[in-house]
Structure formats: C-alpha cells, structure tokens
Amino acid sequence: MIPAAFDYHRPATLDEALKLLKKHGDEAKVLSGGMSLLPMLKLRLASFGHLVDINRVPGLDYIKEEKGTLKIGAMTRQAALERSEVIKSKYPILADATPLIADPLVRNRGTVGGNVANGDPGNDQPAIMIALGATYVLQGGKERTVAADQFYKGLYDTALARSEILTEIRIPAPPPKSGGAYVKLKRKTGDFAVAAAAVQLTLGKNGAVESCRIALTNAGLTPVEAADAAKYLVGKTPDDKTIAEAARMAAVKSQPSADRRGSVEYKKEMARVLTARALKKAAQRAGAN
Amino acid sequence: MAMHKIKVTVNGAAREAEVESRLLLVHLLRETFGMTGTHVGCDTSHCGACTVHLDGNPVKSCTVLAVQADGAQVTTVEGLEQGGKLHPVQEGFTEKHGLQCGFCTPGMLMTTSALLARNKNPSEQEIREAIAGNLCRCTGYVNIVKAVQYAAEKMR
Numbered sequence: 306m307i308p309a310a311f312d313y314h315r316p317a318t319l320d321e322a323l324k325l326l327k328k329h330g331d332e333a334k335v336l337s338g339g340m341s342l343l344p345m346l347k348l349r350l351a352s353f354g355h356l357v358d359i360n361r362v363p364g365l366d367y368i369k370e371e372k373g374t375l376k377i378g379a380m381t382r383q384a385a386l387e388r389s390e391v392i393k394s395k396y397p398i399l400a401d402a403t404p405l406i407a408d409p410l411v412r413n414r415g416t417v418g419g420n421v422a423n424g425d426p427g428n429d430q431p432a433i434m435i436a437l438g439a440t441y442v443l444q445g446g447k448e449r450t451v452a453a454d455q456f457y458k459g460l461y462d463t464a465l466a467r468s469e470i471l472t473e474i475r476i477p478a479p480p481p482k483s484g485g486a487y488v489k490l491k492r493k494t495g496d497f498a499v500a501a502a503a504v505q506l507t508l509g510k511n512g513a514v515e516s517c518r519i520a521l522t523n524a525g526l527t528p529v530e531a532a533d534a535a536k537y538l539v540g541k542t543p544d545d546k547t548i549a550e551a552a553r554m555a556a557v558k559s560q561p562s563a564d565r566r567g568s569v570e571y572k573k574e575m576a577r578v579l580t581a582r583a584l585k586k587a588a589q590r591a592g593a594n
Numbered sequence: 595m596a597m598h599k600i601k602v603t604v605n606g607a608a609r610e611a612e613v614e615s616r617l618l619l620v621h622l623l624r625e626t627f628g629m630t631g632t633h634v635g636c637d638t639s640h641c642g643a644c645t646v647h648l649d650g651n652p653v654k655s656c657t658v659l660a661v662q663a664d665g666a667q668v669t670t671v672e673g674l675e676q677g678g679k680l681h682p683v684q685e686g687f688t689e690k691h692g693l694q695c696g697f698c699t700p701g702m703l704m705t706t707s708a709l710l711a712r713n714k715n716p717s718e719q720e721i722r723e724a725i726a727g728n729l730c731r732c733t734g735y736v737n738i739v740k741a742v743q744y745a746a747e748k749m750r
Contacts, residue, residue: 306637312596313615313661343657344639346616356615358662384651408727410642410705413651414658494726495640 379418398485445469484590605673642728692741694732
C-alpha cells in the first residue's frame with residue numbers, strides 16, 4: 306500500500322519545525338515514530354499535504370529526574386523506556402505497560418510523545434499518564450502545559466493545536482508508600498487492548514488509601530478516568546471487598562463499543578476484572594498487607 | 595511532487611537515490627536497489643517479514659519512509675553473510691530446520707541477529723519475546739527458537 310502523495314520536511318531544530326507547522330496549517334502533521342501515522346496514511350484513513358519529521362530535532366530524547374519530577378522527552382523511543390533503570394525501579398506502572406505496547410520492532414521506532422499525543426483511545430500511555438497525574442509540555446507560540454486529564458477531547462481530538470508540538474511529559478515523583486500498576490488484556494501481540502486499567506495510589510500511615518487515580522484504556526472515545534471509584538477508596542483499607550466495589554464502580558464508567566474484540570458487556574466486565582487486579586497489584590507494591 | 599536526493603549505506607555500500615516523499619524503505623530496497631531479500635508480507639506493520647536494521651536497530655521497513663533513512667546505515671538479509679561465510683543465525687536456521695516456506699525468514703534473521711548482538715545468551719523466553727513482532731505460519735516457532743539457541747552457542 307502506498308500513501309497518498311505528500312511533501313516531506315525534515316527540520317533540524319524545534320523552531321524550524323514549528324515554523325513549518327505554522328506555514329502549512331491544517332495540511333501539516335508531525336511525524337514522530339510514525340508507527341500509527343504511517344499505517345494510517347498507507348491505509349488512506351488519513352491524508353496530509355505535509356509531514357514534518359521531528360526525528361532529527363535534537364534535545365527531545367531523554368528520561369531524567371529533576372527536583373521531584375520525571376521528565377520524558379517526546380522523542381523517547383518505547384524501547385528506551387523499556388530498558389530504563391529509573392522506570393524499572395521507580396515507575397512500575399510504566400514498566401508494566403511498555404512490553405505490552407505493539408511489538409519489539411515497533412517499540413524500536415514508536416515514541417512516548419507520539420503515543421500520548423495521538424489521541425487514539427487504544428494507546429496505553431494516555432491512561433497511565435492520567436493515573437500518574439502527568440502534564441504535557443506543548444510548544445508553539447507561548448509554551449504551555451496541559452494536565453493529561455484535560456488533554457483528551459475526543460477520538461483523535463486533543464488540546465494540542467495544529468501549530469503546536471508536544472515536547473515533554475512531566476510526571477510528579479510518587480511519594481513514599483506509593484504503588485502503581487497497569488493490567489492489560491489483549492488477544493495477541495500487536496493488537497490493541499480489549500480493556501486495560503491503570504492505577505496509581507499512595508497509602509497513609511494507617512494503611513488506608515490516601516490518594517488514588519484510576520484510568521481505563523479503550524473504554525470510550527478518550528481514556529476514561531474513574532474518579533468516583535478512586536474517591537471511594539480514599540480513607541479505606543484496600544482489601545478484597547473495597548477493591549471489588551471500586552472495580553465495579555470503574556466498570557460503570559467505561560463506555561466501550563462492540564467490535565471484533567468483544568461485546569460491550571464483555572468489555573465492561575473485563576474493565577471490572579482488570580481494575581481489581583491493577584488495584585490489588587498497586588496496593589501490594591505500595592506495601593499494603 | 596516532492597522528490598528528495600538521499601544517500602544511504604546499505605550493507606556497507608554507499609548508495610544514492612532520488613525518491614518521492616511517500617516511498618517506503620522496503621520499496622527503496624526492493625524496487626530501486628533491486629535487493630529482494632527483504633520481503634513485503636502483511637504491509638501493515640504486523641508480520642515483520644520486512645525487518646531490516648536501521649542504524650543497528652531492527653525495524654519494519656514497510657513502516658519507515660525511504661527519505662527517513664537518508665544518511666543512515668541499513669543492513670538487510672543480503673548483508674548478513676560476511677566473506678562467503680553465513681552469519682551464525684543463518685547457519686542455525688539451516689541446521690535446525692528453522693523455516694519451511696521461508697517467507698518470514700529474512701525478517702526472522704534480522705530480528706534474531708540484532709537480539710544476539712545485544713544479548714549473547716538469551717533465554718528461550720527472551721528469544722520468544724524478541725520475535726513477538728515476526729510471524730511464522732509454518733514452523734510453530736519451536737525450530738526457530740532452536741536455531742537462535744544454536745547461533746548463540748556458536749557465537750560464544
């Protein structure tokens with residue numbers, strides 16, 4: 306399959322990339338890893354007059370800890386995230402997910418920035434970023450930051466303006482006694498999730514949940530945050546009974562559509578089961594008994 | 595139509611071409627350079643038959659633009675053999691019957707040669723995870739795993 310014709314641009318700097326976006330307006334699209342965009346162009350599900358390839362823009366590929374914040378450059382490849390010692394040792398929610406994204410060859414090209422900026426509800430990292438309370442740095446005109454939970458507006462529709470590039474993801478370092486988990490059900494390697502749940506929580510001194518965030522992948526047109534379920538858990542000990550109730554509440558929030566991955570009923574049930582598993586895992590990692 | 599002059603090093607040899615923006619790397623290799631060792635399988639980034647090394651990393655060349663390889667080092671299955679001697683993974687696939695129809699084999703060889711460059715002693719689990727993006731419909735993977743283990747042994 307051959308994509309419809311387009312013009313390719315390879316800016317050497319971020320400024321140059323932003324100028325190209327401004328110049329070509331709605332006809333321009335940023336090319337990051339290309340693992341979603343190129344198949345869409347080939348299948349002719351999308352078409353753009355101009356691709357702005359940011360693969361050689363310097364300074365967008367890093368994972369660093371700075372003053373209580375984890376900063377991930379938008380061009381960080383999934384394979385780099387997967388091999389990162391910081392991620393493995395301190396961010397189990399991200400470490401859970403990366404090996405489950407697409408396949409190893411795709412992860413050699415696919416980027417974290419592309420995964421979160423694309424606005425595909427099947428992508429795994431948006432729900433994770435919501436659970437982690439991450440913010441995205443958007444460049445183009447005046448630099449601004451948008452919280453992950455405010456970023457997703459609809460199917461492939463985000464707060465990112467056509468003239469902007471998402472350059473960095475900022476994650477607040479979880480306090481002591483925190484744990485996170487991502488649990489995903491998929492039919493086969495390379496497929497999107499039937500359902501998946503992202504959980505990040507912190508326990509208080511008495512072992513009760515002090516704070517908690519839950520978000521679901523492929524449970525609607527955008528990642529779905531189950532705020533009621535998370536709020537229910539706050540102040541309670543995460544045991545089988547409270548976890549079961551929170552998972553039930555989270556599944557109520559999910560609005561999947563029926564497709565070859567299953568019926569609405571099946572997917573909602575899987576959202577419940579996976580949320581319970583993710584809560585349990587996150588609580589164990591936080592040091593719950 | 596936008597055309598781009600590109601320079602790519604393929605299997606150690608400097609090559610030049612003038613390509614359309616939308617030309618895919620796999621088509622540059624097969625059609626422009628006439629190197630048909632790299633296969634087009636699913637053409638949708640699933641099967642891995644088109645796997646090549648781009649600056650040392652295995653990638654699916656049906657999902658990379660040719661112009662993106664400008665200035666890069668590309669290694670294809672034709673480049674695995676060195677001085678008339680098969681790469682250990684090629685020898686392993688031969689010795690352990692790691693293929694039947696052979697369609698997935700170029701991709702399997704590129705993925706597993708990259709694995710062994712990074713990990714001299716992969717476990718069976720690590721081998722299976724590494725080839726998760728390469729589909730084989732003949733072997734059931736058992737002999738492919740054995741072929742990679744053979745190659746790993748050979749390279750130690």
